Amino acid sequence: MKEHAKQKILVVDDDISIGQALKSGLGKHGFTVRYEAHSTDAITACLDFHPDLILLDLDMPIKDGGQVASELQSQPTLQHIPVIFLTSLVSQEESAKRNASGEILLAKPISIADLAARIMTVLQPAPAPRGNGP
Amino acid sequence: MQLSEPNIEQKVPDILIVDDTLANLQLLAGMLKDRGYRVRPVPSGKLALQAIQKEPPELILLDINMPEMNGYEVCALLKADEALREIPVLFISALDETIDKVKAFAAGGVDYITKPFQLEEVEARVKTHLKLRRLQLELERQNRQLRESYEKLKKLEDLRDDLTHMVVHDMRSPLMGITAQLENLEMDAEKTFSPDDQESLRNARSSGVVLVGMVTSLLDISRLEQCQMPLDVTCLDMDVLILDALKSLGTLTKQVSLLYHKKNVPVMVTCDANLITRVIANLVGNAIKFAPEGSKVAISVEKEGDGSKFCVADTGNGIPLEYHEKIFEKFGQVETRQHRKLYSTGLGLTFCKLAVEANGGKIGVESEVGRGSTFWFTLPLVKDHAENPK
Numbered sequence: 001m002k003e004h005a006k007q008k009i010l011v012v013d014d015d016i017s018i019g020q021a022l023k024s025g026l027g028k029h030g031f032t033v034r035y036e037a038h039s040t041d042a043i044t045a046c047l048d049f050h051p052d053l054i055l056l057d058l059d060m061p062i063k064d065g066g067q068v069a070s071e072l073q074s075q076p077t078l079q080h081i082p083v084i085f086l087t088s089l090v091s092q093e094e095s096a097k098r099n100a101s102g103e104i105l106l107a108k109p110i111s112i113a114d115l116a117a118r119i120m121t122v123l124q125p126a127p128a129p130r131g132n133g134p
Numbered sequence: 135m136q137l138s139e140p141n142i143e144q145k146v147p148d149i150l151i152v153d154d155t156l157a158n159l160q161l162l163a164g165m166l167k168d169r170g171y172r173v174r175p176v177p178s179g180k181l182a183l184q185a186i187q188k189e190p191p192e193l194i195l196l197d198i199n200m201p202e203m204n205g206y207e208v209c210a211l212l213k214a215d216e217a218l219r220e221i222p223v224l225f226i227s228a229l230d231e232t233i234d235k236v237k238a239f240a241a242g243g244v245d246y247i248t249k250p251f252q253l254e255e256v257e258a259r260v261k262t263h264l265k266l267r268r269l270q271l272e273l274e275r276q277n278r279q280l281r282e283s284y285e286k287l288k289k290l291e292d293l294r295d296d297l298t299h300m301v302v303h304d305m306r307s308p309l310m311g312i313t314a315q316l317e318n319l320e321m322d323a324e325k326t327f328s329p330d331d332q333e334s335l336r337n338a339r340s341s342g343v344v345l346v347g348m349v350t351s352l353l354d355i356s357r358l359e360q361c362q363m364p365l366d367v368t369c370l371d372m373d374v375l376i377l378d379a380l381k382s383l384g385t386l387t388k389q390v391s392l393l394y395h396k397k398n399v400p401v402m403v404t405c406d407a408n409l410i411t412r413v414i415a416n417l418v419g420n421a422i423k424f425a426p427e428g429s430k431v432a433i434s435v436e437k438e439g440d441g442s443k444f445c446v447a448d449t450g451n452g453i454p455l456e457y458h459e460k461i462f463e464k465f466g467q468v469e470t471r472q473h474r475k476l477y478s479t480g481l482g483l484t485f486c487k488l489a490v491e492a493n494g495g496k497i498g499v500e501s502e503v504g505r506g507s508t509f510w511f512t513l514p515l516v517k518d519h520a521e522n523p524k
Contacts, residue, residue, distance in 0.1 A: 017311030025318045088306040089353075109310035109346050112317045 007123055010051035011035045012042045012068065013086065014060045018108070022055065025112035031119070039063040043071055046078050053119055058087035058105070069103075082122050086110070147264050148172045150191035152182040152208065153226070154200040158249075162195060162226075165253045166260070179203030183211060190218055193264055195256070198227035198238070206241045213242040220270075222263045226251065295356065302352045309349060313342040351481040355464065358488035365492065368407055371400040372435045372442055375407060379414035383422070390425050390448075392418075394433040401435050401442045403513045405493040410513070413486045414444065417509045420482065421448040424507075441495070441515045447508040453501040462487040462497070486511070 009031045011022045019035040026033045036045045039060045046054070054072070056065035065085050072078045085098065085105045098105040106118065149171050153159050159175040166173045174191065176182045179200055186194075194212075198205035205225055213219045224245040225238040235246045245259050316339050323332045357363040373396050380387055380394075403410070421431045425448040432447045453461065462483045490497045490511045501507035 015307045015311070018307055018314070021311050021314035021318065025314050028318055028321045088303055108306045109313055109349075112314050 006030070006032050007052045008032045008034070008049060009053050009055060009119065010042075010045055010049055011055045012039055012045075012060070012065070013037070013055070013057035014039070015057070018057070018086075022112070022115075026116060026119075029112065029116040031116070039065070039068050042068045043075065043078070046072065046075075046081065051081060053123055054081055054083045055115075055119075056083055056085050058085050059089070084118065084122065146170065146172050147193065148174070148189075148191045149193050149195065149260065150182060150185060151175045151195045152177075152179065152200070152205070153195075153197035154178060155197070158197070158226075161253075162256065165257065169257060171260075179205070179208040182208055186212065186218060186221075190221060192221070192267065193260060194221060194223045195260070196223050196225050196243070198225055198229060198234070206237065209238075209241045209243060220267075222267050224259060224263060226256075298352060299356045302349050305349055306353075309342075309345060313339070313346060316342055348481070351485045355481055355485050355488055358485075358492055363409075363492060365406045366408065367404060367493075369402055369404045370407060372403055372444065373397070373400065375403075375411045376414055376433060376435070376444075378407075378411045379418060382411070382415050383419055386419060386422055389427060390422050391428065391430045392422075392433070393430060397435060401437055402515065403442050404515060405495075405513055406489075409489040410493060413489050413511065414446075416482045416486050417446050417511075421446045421450070421507075421509070424448060424450040426450060438512055441513050443510055443512045445508050445510045447506060449506040452503040452505050453499060453507050454503050458499055458501065461499070 007030075009026055011019055011026075011033060013019045013022070013035075014037055016037055019037055023033045023035045034045060034049050034051070036042055040063055042054075042056075042063075045051075056068055058065040060068075065087075069083050069085075072081065072083070083103065085103060086108055087105060088108050104118070104122065106115070149166060151159055151162050151166075151173060153162070153175075154177055156177065159177065163173045163175045174185055176185050180203060182194075182196075185191075196205045196208060205227070209223050209225075212221065212223065219242070222244045223242060224247060225243045226247045226249060227234065227238070228249040230248040238246045244263055247256055247259060316335065319326075320335055320339060323335055327335060354363065376394065380392075418431065418433065425431055429449045432445075434445045434447075436443045436445075464481065464484045487497050490513070493513060495511055495513040497509075497511040499507055499509050
């Protein structure tokens with residue numbers, strides 16, 4: 001099993017089958033994973049869990065991934081955490097918009113191995129230990 | 135779809151006769167009634183117009199010289215009315231100068247019968263014009279039906295595409311649920327499962343990969359058709375794309391004797407590398423699938439004009455000429471004469487066509503039954519990508 005200094009990933013997706021799959025899958029790739037099914041719990045989870053990276057499903061009801069990301073930006077202790085968006089549908093407009101702002105948007109389905117590799121690319125070099133803010 | 139009933143209406147024709155001379159009216163009316171027509175005789179233009187407004191006839195026999203309102207005036211009024219202008223008007227008149235006839239035709243009449251007339255002549259002309267008029271109406275009716283059918287079909291096609299898109303879109307998450315978990319199981323397979331179970335797991339994973347491929351194809355096709363596909367265009371050597379494609383096919387390439395001779399000089403293309411790699415993998419994968427075991431599949435790249443041409447040739451059954459375009463269509467099916475079974479070409483080739491065209495190229499096949507097939511596509515050197523892949 002790969003050693004990633006047990007980096008912490010928060011997964012937010014309303015689809016439980018995806019959430020569970022990512023939790024066990026990324027776990028096997030050496031990450032510590034917390035899964036939240038409700039986007040409304042995302043911010044609280046971040047404040048509690050202090051993830052190194054957040055995987056956000058874009059197509060969630062009530063509050064979608066984009067809105068969660070905006071909320072994260074407004075929190076000084078959370079705004080530096082990298083975000084990867086997952087979506088079932090990539091439109092040219094959405095893709096262009098995200099790429100322009102340097103955000104990462106990945107299309108489902110994606111293999112766990114590919115996802116883990118992508119996460120690793122984003123997290124290297126290993127970020128500073130988590131504390132209560134920069 | 136049935137377009138129309140086999141024949142024109144069998145309704146009894148209704149003829150209006152207009153003549154201020156009662157004797158003429160009686161003569162004509164009598165003759166036509168005997169022949170089975172329904173006749174309405176009227177002695178003036180004014181009464182004729184009233185009768186026509188009340189119930190439009192199928193044909194009008196119109197005298198020219200009448201007091202108060204002559205035949206030309208009656209005709210002009212009819213032709214000015216959109217609802218009545220198509221009713222055939224046959225003039226009957228004692229005036230037999232050419233100038234009178236020309237004037238009658240110019241007024242909108244379709245025929246001119248001179249008095250004194252032969253009853254047989256009148257009947258023959260009436261019959262002809264009635265037939266003409268009925269044929270015209272039938273034609274218009276069929277056109278209307280065709281137009282409606284077309285609109286309906288178009289709507290159904292759009293619905294089908296929307297539905298497919300929606301269903302397939304909803305499949306993506308649960309599909310990922312399955313494939314991701316299978317992937318998870320495979321990670322510890324050697325420790326956890328017996329060799330048989332490991333084999334089962336591999337098969338399950340393979341099927342998963344195929345399903346994901348189908349779903350992705352369908353959605354990509356949808357996006358390409360709607361010009362919603364983001365293109366990441368770079369300039370690179372075809373060789374790189376080919377090698378990536380072969381790598382993605384994995385052990386599939388071992389089933390046949392795969393020949394690929396890399397060119398000494400790089401063949402550069404400008405395209406979306408990911409899309410074209412998938413096109414190559416698709417075409418080569420097909421060639422391998424349909425080639426007899428152990429046979430040769432040859433891949434080649436040539437410079438063509440300002441761009442390049444990629445070919446993959448197999449020695450399989452070949453494709454009949456009538457299917458050469460059909461196989462690139464969505465959901466197209468081809469019947470193989472030799473095995474007499476219908477195999478679905480699915481969406482792989484449709485995706486290839488759209489992807490190649492979105493990159494400014496063309497795609498096609500050269501094939502003969504019993505002599506194998508060569509699938510090819512071209513790409514321009516400089517990007518000249520169509521705004522609209524269609």
